Amino acid sequence: MGFQEKFEQNKVVDAIFTKNMQFFELLSPDVYAEFKSYEPQNLTLAFDESEHINIINRKTGRFVYPERPEQYADKQVDKFLRDTKASVIRFYNPHVVDTQYLHHEMMDSLVELRGDASMPEFFAQDEQLIQQLFIVGIGSGLHIKALLEQKALNNVVIIENNKDSFYLSMYFVDWESIFRAVKGQLKIIIGDTEKEILDNLHQYTYEVGNYVFTKMFVYRHYVNSTLDTLLENFFKKLLAPSAAAGFYDDEKVGLAHTVENCQRNIPPSTVGLLQRKIHCQLPAVVIGNGPSLDGSEHFLRANKDKMILISCGSSLSALEGMGIKPDIHVEQERPYDTYRWLIKSTTESFRQGIYFYGLNTVHPDCFSLFDADKTGQCLKPNDLGSIYLSRSIKKGHTLSFADGSNPTVTNFGLSLCVLLGMKNVFLAGVDLGMKEIDKHHSEKSYYAKAKDESPNIFKFIEATDDKFKIKGRDGKELYTNAAFNSSKLNIERLIDKYGLNVKNLSDGAEIRGAAFESNDYIVKEVAGKDKIKTLQALHEMVFSSEGVLPESKDKVKSKVIIEAEGLFSQLREILKLTVENEEQLVNRLSEIRNSFWQTKLDGYTAMLFKGSIETMLSAVYSVVLYGGVENYSENFAKSCQIVNRFLDQVEEDMKHNLYNLDTYCNL
Structure with a gap:
């Protein structure tokens, strides 16, 4: 190819780029501002061996596409249409218990209407209109153009974590034409961090609704393990129980319980100490009821006087079995079941002297089982009862939410640490995964006896419909489910957001930001810190009914x-x-x-x-x-x-x- 031909190719791509910048200046000024003077870091345009404009990696000297980018895009689209099946979310009823909730009755009736019919396979090539498509990777963008020439697309999400790629795509494709061709919503997510991408995905979910993910296709333009893992976690979170x-x-009960808790003068959380840079010097241990809790008994016994012990949910019964009394106990579930569980699994004498904190949605009778001057309700984010509390506070007074307090009670335990200013935290029995599906709780907890009394109590946990494997300690694989995985992701988010120093004593899921630690670890004593006085001071700083x-x-x-x-x-x-x-x-x-x-x-x-x-x-x-x-x-x-x-x-x-x-x- 001579100079003139290359010159003409350059003119064409420059014209496309100019048109794209004019388009984004109107559509998205932020995108225009970021890319009008952008300098690619690792990727750039170059003429390949066939003398066609391609993308080259500066570090490796290799071209991104082994042939003319247009030809590569056409072949890849053909393969996608021929081989790709839709991912379909299936609703099922585990038939565990009859809650008598109207929502559950509706959902059960819908599932029964489906019957035992097997899900048909949906191939991309057979779709008249692809309702929801995720495209991983932009590259030249020519695959998106080629796909739209063959298929009608309704809602499309394009994810890319390399800004170079999006910048260079503006030399290959007319983005205005792509936006016009997509029938529904087109969202381009270009993020430097996992949080940035996930935040955009959640915003998209809010805009279009969860139902669009019931049947979806994923187009992977190139291998990107970071984006694949991120999308996988996002999809697993979508599969978490509808509750x-x-x-x-659920919301009605939460409102009723919050109203009653206010009438009983249970003080709400008014400030978050970590957010105000107020730190508790004593370390804390968040105690879940996973099977590895039994292996942490020695650690808890050896260090209990040097740290604040926070029992979560059913772990309280295991601790009573060990003869180890926690300083704080937390609950987050709404049902009356929680109250009955506390009565049956622990003794009144053991509960005396323990601080008790529940989400505002917790059954009011639970608070009555603990010392009245040592209780408090924490505001659950995105909750009807919390709206009621927020509207019941006088001007000049504040409330503080328990950030990241769902989906499991151990999430609330870590969230409470944030409220109480506890930055140095250990996790014990926070497994969020199982080596064996039928071994999911401490052997020393009340669960062993409860299973004999109520055989159905574990059916949901032991159901295999939504199980998948994740990494645990020493790289070993564990079984988990969507709810436990969502819990893990929320713990990781809290650790990152508040800069928590977390050590994981559990023999469960690998949690980013919480390095595994031996149960032989010896906690250093904090000189001059009286635990009893510290707990009382923290309680008085955070919880108050004044202004409600x-x-x-x-x-x-x-x-x-x-x-x-x-x-x-x-x-x-x-x-x-x-x-x-x-x-x-x-x-x-x-x-x-x-x-x-x-x-x-x-x-x-x-x-x-x-x-x-x-x-x-x-x-x-x-x-x-x-x-x-x-x-x-x-x-x-x-x-x-x-x-x-x-x-x-x-x-x-x-x-x-x-x-x-x-x-x-x-x-």
Whole structure:
């Protein structure tokens, strides 16, 4: 190729780049500002051996594409369409217990409607419209252009952690044309850090709804282990139990318990000490009830006087069995079951003198089992009860949330450390994984006896439907599930966010930022620190009822009922419509979601229903997909009947039971 031909190629790519910059200047000024004078670090443009413009890695001297980039893109797209199957989220009912929650009844009915039908395989080449596509890697971007020439795409997320790549793509493809070709939302995530990318993914989830992930395709343009792991963790979090997202009965109970806890004058958390740079000098140990807790008994016994012991959930019974009394005990679950568990698994004399902290959603009777002057309620983020507390605080007073307190009680234990200013933390029995599926709790806890009394108590934990393997101590593999993995990720986030110094004594999941430590470790004594006085001082600094003036229950109830009636009326009109194919199905689900979010609901009403609405949409999508294309109309109609019944039941329930305390008990 002569000079003139190369000159003409350069003119073409320069023109494309100029057009792209003009486009992004209007669409996204931030992108324009970052890339208008950008200098690539590792990748750049160069003429390859065939004298075509390619991308070359400066460090290795190798071209990214082994042939003309356009040809490579075409071949890769053909292979993607031919070989790639959709990932489909399947809802199932473990049939563990009957909670009598209306949301669970609706979800169980939807799952039963699906029956035992096996999920059909969906290949990309057979899709008329790919509803949700993740593209890992931008490169030249030509594969995106080539794919759009063959397939209609609805919602697309493009993820890239190399800014060089996105910059160079602006010399190859017309991004304005790509944005115009995508029917739904196109989100480009270019992040330097895992947190930045995950935050953008969660924002996208909020914008489009969880239901779009019920059936999705993943296009991997190149091998990127960092992005693959990140996406895998994101997808696993999506698979966590629907309870993690909240639902009608869950939020209703949380509100009722918070109202009652306020009436019983349980002081809320008002400040977060680590956020205010106030540090507790004594180290803490967060104690879970994993099977490795038994191996940490020696460590706890040897160091208990030099650190603050925080028992989480059922680990309290194991500690009583060991004869080791914690300084603090925490609970996070709403059900009455938690109260019954505490009574049956521990003695009154053992509980005396222990500080007890629960999330605001915890059953009020749990607080009554501990010394009244040593209790407090911590605000759960993204929660209806916390909205109530926030609106019940006088001007000039503050409240502090228990950041990262879900999904497991050990998450709350670490979150409490942040509130109490404890930066140096050990983890004991925080396994979040199992070497054997039927060995998931300490042998010294009440669970051994409880299993004999209630054989179904472990069915959900031992179910294999959502199990997968992760790395543990010494690289050994463990079984875990979506909830435990989500717990691990939240612990990692807290460690990173607050700069915690964490040592992991557990023989469980590998937790980033928490190096494994031997149980023979000896904790150094902090001179001049009296543990009893320290605990009292921390309690008085963080927890106070001063300035709490509870909002009128009747006023809240009236507002919620009126708004719910209007919302349900809109939803019932949409549920009357028919569906003949997947595109219509997705449109109906989108209409339902838009009706919910575009109705300007008060925070109480929105929080009460958003979890059930979002989860229901995903379940309906899944159920209709299982039924096959010939049954779209029938399955959607049957699903709508189930949803309508749920709306009818909720309307009656709100009128009569909005402030009823929880009664569910599995013991």
